[in-house]
Amino acid sequence: RASISGHTAITVILAHPVAHVRTPQAMNAHFDSLGADAVLVPLHVLPEDLASVVEGLRRMRNLRGIVVTVPHKEAIARLCDDLTEEARQVGAVNVIRHETDGRLTGGQFDGEGFVAGLRGAGHDVAGRAVFMAGAGGAAAGLAFAFARHGAARLTIHNRTASKAEDLAARVRAAYPGCETRAGGADPAGHDVVVNATSLGMHAGDALPLDVARLAPPMLAAEVIMAPEVTPFLAEAARRGCATHGGKPMLAAQIALLARFMGAV
Ligand code: NDP
Known part of the structure; x- marks a missing residue:
């Protein structure tokens, strides 16, 4: 410019x-x-x-x-x-x-950006079982995007369980083909495990889910951009899981947002 x-x-x-x-x-x-x-x-x-x-x-x-x-x-x-x-x-x-x-x-475009970021790193949610911690604003965008992009199953875990149940019901109504339900903190049995809470931004934060149940070949993915390696990602890597940080979600959204505004 x-x-x-x-x-x-x-x-x-x-x-x-x-x-x-x-x-x-x-x-x-x-x-x-x-x-x-x-x-x-x-x-x-x-x-x-x-x-x-x-x-x-x-x-x-x-x-x-x-x-x-x-x-x-x-x-x-x-x-x-x-x-x-x-x-x-x-x-x-x-x-x-x-x-x-x-x-x-x-x-x-929060959810579209997250899925595009995953794809850019060679990961897909189509046909996969996804576990997501969180039911706030970012999590809602991700949940609909996972279902829209063909996730076979989606489990939503949240501190305030009623919010997870409400979000699961909304996703189920919009995308009946994705088996969506609210659940506990155990991610066992899922292929992609996502932290969509704000836990991990600050030192001393609790972990968003039961990390002892993480194991290969699960992919652990994060929405938090800083720190680049959150305690959740560090625990997942320690257990041999592949990890995906929060930065690609923003990077992938930039082009989508610019195009939507008609600025490019
Ligand atoms: P919200 O405030 O809408 O939601 C926060 C979520 O975190 C809720 O699920 C909340 O649970 C949970 N949570 C917060 N504190 C605690 C705690 N002490 N214990 C358990 N759960 C907790 O925030 P957003 O959804 O807008 O943002 C979430 C994260 O996503 C932020 O870190 C933000 O930076 C990141 N983000 C990243 C983007 C990117 O491009 N990479 C884009 C947008 C957001 P509860 O419902 O029980 O309160």
Whole structure:
């Protein structure tokens, strides 16, 4: 990108806080690598200001799109005019396309990014039994994506069991072909074991599942990007399992988000 001009495709990311968010560097490097005349600008937005910020952004005619992250993904879904099927299923939006008539179409690529990241590393969920710890925002995106991409079986384990049961019921209703249920912490009998909780981001966090039951040929996969090797991945590797870190999930999403916004 030589310089920003009146022709540049403007995109923004809304977050609170924003300083730690890595998407601007990754997206702007992606634009540069394609020679695209586009830029992603980080905007720090408090939850109580979200509706008025979105109303203002809607009126900016040269705004191409909005990337959305914590804590706005669910609230902003209610401010969009249209949602993709994926965003409607998950009930959260992580990217918005700004149509030329000012309409906002919300999309959701957390799960697609995770599955694309796995594929990039040579792993597939089609026909496999997947165990997932977590039933929060990221986990919901992953669960629908596993079922959409043909997982044969999905077990969801969560500290708050009712959330795992609710998510399992929603996935079952959308994808009856995937045998989805809530379950305990034991991942035995599954091919792919995923941590989709935030456990492992901070020193001293508990483990998200019963790691003593991890064994080859299970693949252990993680959503957390930092640290790169979480205690869950370290325990899995110690037991001889292949591991897959959280970074490819974001890397794979960058191209998907840029394309959805129409910025490239
Ligand atoms: P949410 O707050 O929506 O969900 C958090 C999840 O972690 C819930 O399942 C919650 O369980 C569980 N959890 C949190 N603390 C504990 C604890 N002390 N003991 C047991 N379980 C716990 O967060 P998100 O889903 O938005 O984010 C989860 C992780 O995903 C984060 O680390 C985030 O950084 C990462 N992420 C990574 C992305 C990537 O591109 N790599 C993209 C998006 C997210 P409960 O329901 O019981 O509270």
